[in-house]
Amino acid sequence: xxxxxxxxxxxxxxxxxxxAWTNALNRSAGYAGADTITVFNxxxxxxxxxxxxxxxxxxxxxxxxxxxxxxxxxxxIAQGGTTFDVAMPSEYAVERLMEDGLLVPLDHSKxxxxxxxxxxxxxxxxxxxxxxxxxxxxGTVGILYNPEAFDEPPVSWDALWDPSLRNDILLVDGARxxxxxxxxxxxxxxxxxDEEHLQEALAKLKRLTPNVKAIVGDEIKMLxxxxxxxxxxxxxxxxxxIMWENEDLDYVVPEEGSNLxxxxxxxxKTARNxxxxxxxxxxxxxxxxxxxxxxxxxxxxxxATALEMLPEEIREDxxxxxxxxxxxxxxxxxxxxxxxLAYYNDLFLxxxxxxx
Amino acid sequence: MAxxxxxxxxxxxxxxxxxxxxxxxxxAYYSFxxxxxxFTLDNYAKFFTxxxxxxxxxxxxxxFLITAFSLLVAYPTALILTRLKHKQLWLLLIILPSWxxxxxxxxxxxxxxxxxxxxxxxxxxxxxxxRQLLFNDFSFVFVSxxxxxxxxxxxxxxxxxxxxxxxxxxxxxxGASAWTTxxxxxxxxxxxxxxxxxxxxxxxxxxxxMITRLIAGNRVITLGTxxxxxxxxxxxxxxxxxxxxxxxxxxxxxxFATGIGKRGALxx
Numbered sequence: 001x002x003x004x005x006x007x008x009x010x011x012x013x014x015x016x017x018x019x020a021w022t023n024a025l026n027r028s029a030g031y032a033g034a035d036t037i038t039v040f041n042x043x044x045x046x047x048x049x050x051x052x053x054x055x056x057x058x059x060x061x062x063x064x065x066x067x068x069x070x071x072x073x074x075x076x077i078a079q080g081g082t083t084f085d086v087a088m089p090s091e092y093a094v095e096r097l098m099e100d101g102l103l104v105p106l107d108h109s110k111x112x113x114x115x116x117x118x119x120x121x122x123x124x125x126x127x128x129x130x131x132x133x134x135x136x137x138x139g140t141v142g143i144l145y146n147p148e149a150f151d152e153p154p155v156s157w158d159a160l161w162d163p164s165l166r167n168d169i170l171l172v173d174g175a176r177x178x179x180x181x182x183x184x185x186x187x188x189x190x191x192x193x194d195e196e197h198l199q200e201a202l203a204k205l206k207r208l209t210p211n212v213k214a215i216v217g218d219e220i221k222m223l224x225x226x227x228x229x230x231x232x233x234x235x236x237x238x239x240x241x242i243m244w245e246n247e248d249l250d251y252v253v254p255e256e257g258s259n260l261x262x263x264x265x266x267x268x269k270t271a272r273n274x275x276x277x278x279x280x281x282x283x284x285x286x287x288x289x290x291x292x293x294x295x296x297x298x299x300x301x302x303x304a305t306a307l308e309m310l311p312e313e314i315r316e317d318x319x320x321x322x323x324x325x326x327x328x329x330x331x332x333x334x335x336x337x338x339x340x341l342a343y344y345n346d347l348f349l350x351x352x353x354x355x356x
Numbered sequence: 357m358a359x360x361x362x363x364x365x366x367x368x369x370x371x372x373x374x375x376x377x378x379x380x381x382x383x384a385y386y387s388f389x390x391x392x393x394x395f396t397l398d399n400y401a402k403f404f405t406x407x408x409x410x411x412x413x414x415x416x417x418x419x420f421l422i423t424a425f426s427l428l429v430a431y432p433t434a435l436i437l438t439r440l441k442h443k444q445l446w447l448l449l450i451i452l453p454s455w456x457x458x459x460x461x462x463x464x465x466x467x468x469x470x471x472x473x474x475x476x477x478x479x480x481x482x483x484x485x486x487r488q489l490l491f492n493d494f495s496f497v498f499v500s501x502x503x504x505x506x507x508x509x510x511x512x513x514x515x516x517x518x519x520x521x522x523x524x525x526x527x528x529x530x531g532a533s534a535w536t537t538x539x540x541x542x543x544x545x546x547x548x549x550x551x552x553x554x555x556x557x558x559x560x561x562x563x564x565x566m567i568t569r570l571i572a573g574n575r576v577i578t579l580g581t582x583x584x585x586x587x588x589x590x591x592x593x594x595x596x597x598x599x600x601x602x603x604x605x606x607x608x609x610x611x612f613a614t615g616i617g618k619r620g621a622l623x624x
Contacts, residue, residue, distance in 0.1 A: 071588050167488065173569060175589070214491040214573020219466065228471050228490075338391040338591070345590045349582065350407055352574050 037085040037276040038063040040073060042263070045088065045137075047296035054283050060276045068218075077102055077268045084268045085277040091126040091262045092176075094133045095335035103132040104267040110278040113285035116305040120324070124262065125332055133264035134281060135302035137294075139236035140260060140322065140330060141177055142253040144243070149230035157185035157254045160231060165211045170224065170232040173217045175341075175348035176333055177259065178205065181233060184256045191334045195343075202347050206354045215352060224249065235261065236320055237299040244298060251319045253326060260330035262302070380604060386597035391590065399598035408582070412602070415578040418493075419561035422500045423508075426557050427550065429501065430508035434549075435542075437509070438516045447513065454506045462570040465499050466490065469571075491573030499571045500561060507560075508553040515549025516542075551614040559607050579603055 039046075043066040051062045065084070067073040070093040076082055078100065089097060097103050108114060114134060127133045143154050149168065154160065160169055171178055180190030182201030192198065213229050224232050225245040234242070239251040265284065267277045283289060290306035300320050301307055307315055315321065322330075336344070390396045402408065433450070437443050453461070468474050469489035476486045489495055519542065527537040543550075565580035574581070579599050586596030 069588065071591060075591075170573075173574060214575065215569075216573055217569060219463075219570060222463075222466070223470075226470060226472060342391045342590045342592045342595070345585060345592075346407075349577070349585065352577050353407055353410060 035059060036061045036063055037273045037280055038065060038083055039280065040065050040067060040084040040087040042066060042088060043068060045297055047293045050289055050293060054280060057283070058279055060279065062280070077270065080270050083270050083272050085271040085273050086280050087266050087268050088136050088263050089266060091124065091264065092333045092335050094264050094266060095126045097266065098127065098132055099335070102269045104269060104271060104274060105131050106134065106267065107278060111282050111285065113282050116285060116287050116303050118302050118304040120327065121262065121302040125334060133266045134285065136263045136265050136284070137237065137297065137299040138260065138262045138302050139300050139320070140253045141233065141235055141258045142239065142251055143231055144224060144234045144239045144249055144251050145231040146227065146248055147250055153250065153252050154231065155252060155255050157181055157256055160211060161208055165230060167211065167213050168230040169211045170213055170220055170229045171215045172220060172233055172235070173215050175344045177233065178351065179344050179347055180259055184254070184258060187256060190259060190331050191336065193336060193340050198347060202351060205351050209354055240298045240320055253322060255329070257329040257331065260327065260332050262332070383597045383600045383604070386593050387601050389594040391592040391594065396594070399594050402595065403598050403602060411577055411579060411582060414576070415562050418497065418576060418578065419558050421497050422504060422561045423554050423558045425497060425501045426504050426508040427554065430505055430512055430553060431550070434509050434512040434516055437513055450509055451506050458503065458566060461503065462499065462567050465495070465571060469495055490571065491575055493576065496567065496572035496576045499567055500564060504557040504561065507556040511552035511556065512546060512549040515546035519545055555611060555614055558610060562606065563603055
């Protein structure tokens with residue numbers, strides 16, 4: 001009995017010691033106090049040099065944490081156990097966070113660099129008046145393809161249904177993206193909630209299954225870099241990354257329309273250093289910083305002034321900086337509500353089951 | 357004496373209540389709510405629709421295949437292991453891969469089985485020609501078996517180690533052939549190890565989710581995949597919990613069906 005009590009005592013003392021040590025380390029790393037901000041972002045989605053420069057300029061230490069899905073990020077913010085001063089959710093997640101009252105309105109007077117954002121990307125449907133969010137990066141969903149496998153570029157979604165592409169297409173593992181592709185290919189909106197249209201899209205997608213090699217996540221980058229398939233439905237940012245590694249590939253946004261996505265900077269309700277958060281957002285909106293960040297990350301910047309600073313071959317690349325005519329055909333994902341999102345996912349699950 | 361024994365029980369009871377009973381109760385509780393938090397029985401009705409029933413049957417079929425192939429490889433391996441000189445070293449080498457992160461192993465297999473991977477390169481060299489090895493049933497079962505094999509080998513190896521050698525000698529003395537000895541003596545007396553191994557493989561196989569995407573490219577959809585989708589993507593915890601309830605019931609039934617009883621012979 002005495003031995004058991006001694007064992008518990010040793011474990012307790014060791015645990016308390018470790019906690020004290022961790023706390024001391026956190027303090028030395030700047031995890032406490034008003035001179036820190038915690039930034040919650042996608043992995044490898046910022047130039048680390050900019051974080052250092054921000055710290056040098058403002059004296060505010062940046063604690064950088066990452067997430068791998070909007071859902072994981074929203075859950076963490078909603079639970080409120082962790083303090084995040086700035087987060088970078090996608091547009092539909094911004095809408096969900098707004099609905100749930102989990103965001104702090106931005107003080108535009110503290111964000112003078114907002115003036116550099118391209119007016120086309122301001123005042124979007126998911127956040128009218130940019131009350132809660134500022135665009136960070138933007139892009140499209142399209143077809144990444146190997147020109148050798150196609151007689152002509154796949155400018156239509158229907159090109160993917162070509163029997164010559166049997167077992168040669170990779171799809172991104174996202175219900176909105178793939179059901180949206182089915183809807184767009186039929187001329188419907190990718191925010192369609194008409195069950196008849198959705199069933200029609202599912203029926204068409206089921207006819208695509210002989211051509212589908214796999215439905216994958218982040219590993220699509222590795223697979224396409226290694227020429228594992230002739231075509232893939234991907235986000236433009238991933239396409240740019242893959243094409244940097246594999247110059248044989250090309251990217252096109254189909255003419256029927258597609259998704260226009262945004263990752264935005266927001267201040268969650270859990271923020272402790274709201275002043276520091278505004279300073280950070282404004283720093284990232286500075287044209288010079290935004291240009292450097294866009295070059296490092298390889299995604300499209302919504303900062304019009306920063307775009308002018310980028311090399312001409314990037315600036316003039318219609319695949320990643322499409323003109324007004326194409327942008328007019330693109331749609332932002334709307335928050336369809338939990339019930340409809342669940343329905344979309346059920347349809348996607350049915351499509352996956354059919355892909356056997 | 358009884359008071360002391362009860363005192364010692366406290367940590368175990370607390371552990372069972374907090375980390376076994378409470379989560380099961382919570383999962384069951386959540387299964388009665390829809391995506392908007394309203395009380396409903398629709399989740400259970402939905403589970404019995406063709407899509408989820410197909411998924412359930414598929415999950416059981418793949419779990420059965422993984423278990424069967426694991427057993428097929430593990431039993432002879434365990435048998436050979438018991439007869440080797442440096443058995444502990446060999447056992448360590450078998451266990452070693454289970455120390456490596458599952459994600460890393462999955463990525464390694466993507467590299468091996470890819471269109472331009474090592475296996476296809478070997479096939480090309482020997483004149484077989486390239487094959488589609490990734491994103492199909494074969495790759496899914498193969499990688500799953502590779503992952504679960506140590507969990508099948510260990511209990512069988514332990515059962516074989518505990519087996520009284522005198523019983524095998526007696527069988528031989530009585531004129532039984534090697535096959536008869538195995539069939540009538542060795543295998544029946546190591547059945548508890550086989551059952552434990554099958555439990556350790558079959559139950560986790562039912563709820564595999566990461567390698568269904570990485571290795572099978574979502575061409576294999578298990579109940580685990582659906583749970584992950586409902587909890588992490590749609591955040592429809594009710595439906596995710598409903599599938600989990602059926603998984604828990606299935607696992608309980610499997611454990612009951614393969615219940616392990618102590619046998620005197622195993623004690624040697």
